[in-house]
Amino acid sequence: MKLTATIDRRYVPSHRSCHRHVKVVVQAPEAQTQGERPPVNIAFALDRSGSMGGGKFRLAQQAVEQAIGRLDPRDRFSLVVFDHAVETVFPSELATPRARRRALAALARFGPRGSTNLGEGWLSGCGQVAAHLSDASVGRCMLLTDGLANVGIIDPPTLCHHATQLRDRGVSTSTFGVGHDFDEQLLGSMSDAGGGAFTYIEHAEQIPALMDQELGETLEVVARSVVLEIVLPTGVTVSPVGPYAVEVGDGVARIRLPDLVSGQLLDLPIKFGFPKASRGHELRLDIRVDDRGGVLEGLEAAVEVGYTDRDTNRAQARDVDVDRFVAERYAARAMQDAARLNRDGDFRGASKALRSVARRIQRYAGNDVELTQTTTSLEHEAEEYKVRVSVSKRKADYAVNQATSSARAPSGKRQRWSG
Amino acid sequence: MNESITYTLTELCETAGVSERTVRYYVTQGLLPSPGTGRGVRWGQEHFERLRLILDLKEKHLPLAEIRHRLEAMSAADVSSLLANQQAHAQASSAADYVQQVLAGMRPSSAPSPKKAARKRAATSAPAQPAQQVVTRSTWERIDLDQDVELHVRRPLSRAQDKRVQRLLSAARDIFHEEKS
Numbered sequence: 001m002k003l004t005a006t007i008d009r010r011y012v013p014s015h016r017s018c019h020r021h022v023k024v025v026v027q028a029p030e031a032q033t034q035g036e037r038p039p040v041n042i043a044f045a046l047d048r049s050g051s052m053g054g055g056k057f058r059l060a061q062q063a064v065e066q067a068i069g070r071l072d073p074r075d076r077f078s079l080v081v082f083d084h085a086v087e088t089v090f091p092s093e094l095a096t097p098r099a100r101r102r103a104l105a106a107l108a109r110f111g112p113r114g115s116t117n118l119g120e121g122w123l124s125g126c127g128q129v130a131a132h133l134s135d136a137s138v139g140r141c142m143l144l145t146d147g148l149a150n151v152g153i154i155d156p157p158t159l160c161h162h163a164t165q166l167r168d169r170g171v172s173t174s175t176f177g178v179g180h181d182f183d184e185q186l187l188g189s190m191s192d193a194g195g196g197a198f199t200y201i202e203h204a205e206q207i208p209a210l211m212d213q214e215l216g217e218t219l220e221v222v223a224r225s226v227v228l229e230i231v232l233p234t235g236v237t238v239s240p241v242g243p244y245a246v247e248v249g250d251g252v253a254r255i256r257l258p259d260l261v262s263g264q265l266l267d268l269p270i271k272f273g274f275p276k277a278s279r280g281h282e283l284r285l286d287i288r289v290d291d292r293g294g295v296l297e298g299l300e301a302a303v304e305v306g307y308t309d310r311d312t313n314r315a316q317a318r319d320v321d322v323d324r325f326v327a328e329r330y331a332a333r334a335m336q337d338a339a340r341l342n343r344d345g346d347f348r349g350a351s352k353a354l355r356s357v358a359r360r361i362q363r364y365a366g367n368d369v370e371l372t373q374t375t376t377s378l379e380h381e382a383e384e385y386k387v388r389v390s391v392s393k394r395k396a397d398y399a400v401n402q403a404t405s406s407a408r409a410p411s412g413k414r415q416r417w418s419g
Numbered sequence: 420m421n422e423s424i425t426y427t428l429t430e431l432c433e434t435a436g437v438s439e440r441t442v443r444y445y446v447t448q449g450l451l452p453s454p455g456t457g458r459g460v461r462w463g464q465e466h467f468e469r470l471r472l473i474l475d476l477k478e479k480h481l482p483l484a485e486i487r488h489r490l491e492a493m494s495a496a497d498v499s500s501l502l503a504n505q506q507a508h509a510q511a512s513s514a515a516d517y518v519q520q521v522l523a524g525m526r527p528s529s530a531p532s533p534k535k536a537a538r539k540r541a542a543t544s545a546p547a548q549p550a551q552q553v554v555t556r557s558t559w560e561r562i563d564l565d566q567d568v569e570l571h572v573r574r575p576l577s578r579a580q581d582k583r584v585q586r587l588l589s590a591a592r593d594i595f596h597e598e599k600s
Contacts, residue, residue, distance in 0.1 A: 123518050123522055124522070126514065127515065127522065130513065130515035130518050133513070133514055134436075135436040139514070162517075165517055166518070169513060169514035169517055171514045231482075250485070290477060292474075292477070293436065294438060294444070295438065295441075297441050297444050298444060
């Protein structure tokens, strides 16, 4: 278990305000034994609209069977299906063998039909988790859909607002988008706001394996409601690069991080703005991590920054590892923006978003091969995004880069420092 | 306060839902008084309530230094009273209440017929659609600040408003506690 913070450059110029990037790495502890994990309280909210026919809904049922088979009687689960209406197939119960059998029998009675009331289906799943939420458990709603929200609450910012509110109250959200017709921006944003993960399922046959992957990681959560706290010296501003909400008050910035699983490595770039100050002045950014159960208690790091003259500032060495890391995250964010703009028909805007980030990285790339590859790749994508890209490319690009922005591997799995 | 209830360290941790390591850390940081040393040492209800309050304040992301500062000035009775107040409020804004409020607000205007919805779906290729008009139901929450003093809040509130109310409550409690001490 460790917390580190590394700045890209040690000095800032005294004659003007400027910014620097800091790479913060949180290493979660490993759970020692299976018995140590907190109980989970999970809802599965499954889309049963007409488009889920052709075997997709059957595979979702199979995924649920596989998933609840991994729970034990300390855990709770519930099943909700939605089309234009919402039905609670199985209200939240402890995952005893009998409850699992009854739930599957109940789910087997449902088939695909109707349109998609995603908002209410998902909220009903969250409601099932919330009704039995305890301080000790991990509350999560897993939402699976292949379509667009077209009944009930359909406004993405409103759904994301609810996801944030529920996350703050102990119910996080993971989303699964199947096929080509769902809205990846909505599901990605909901999982970002809800503190869970978004998974793109291109082919229905992947549903059981990919839901199982996310459930497996939910069962490994060791730290919940994780917050990075940074004591800000006067005039210093903070802005995380990635899907992390930040609140600043009383001179402390609090950045909300997702729940951490056993042995997880979560790295995030943070952009700091520094005001002008006299030469020789020193600043210190104290950073610590906090979580609900105190698992990460005592983890601290600090970054020191010195004010210097123009020439020393220009001549100083850069930390190439931090530069590469920061460039990768900005590139991922640009790709997400480009996917959205391309979907909306703004091809010029999509291409421009990629080129603009490529140019910025080029300014500090120097002769570094990795940074140059990043800019070349962005330029190449900018060409592709000048016209409408295929739906599968757009969704795959969005999913991979959403995972990168959230410090996960391209497959969507959390990164681990161990094992 | 019921002084007759005592806990072993393990019992205290299980009841409060924290690790033994965390409790020891709070003792070393001066957040919790030490229960003494030796075998068979027992932790009292005051320890339990202080621990619960620390956890509640941590939930609000207060730094430990600030929590210690607040707790220093509080008697056991103050801790009990503040804890009860906070728990009452936490229940009022639980995840279950939140979902209930949102669902109660949306149901009256949701669920058009499947055919109509299917036509709408077929007609819209872009997902950026206008927000549905949601008729929200509101409820008044009455919060006791002190004897003969109440704050009335109409919920649900926006997140920003809710934060302001939290600050208002915190300041009001400080004022009333100051008056008493």
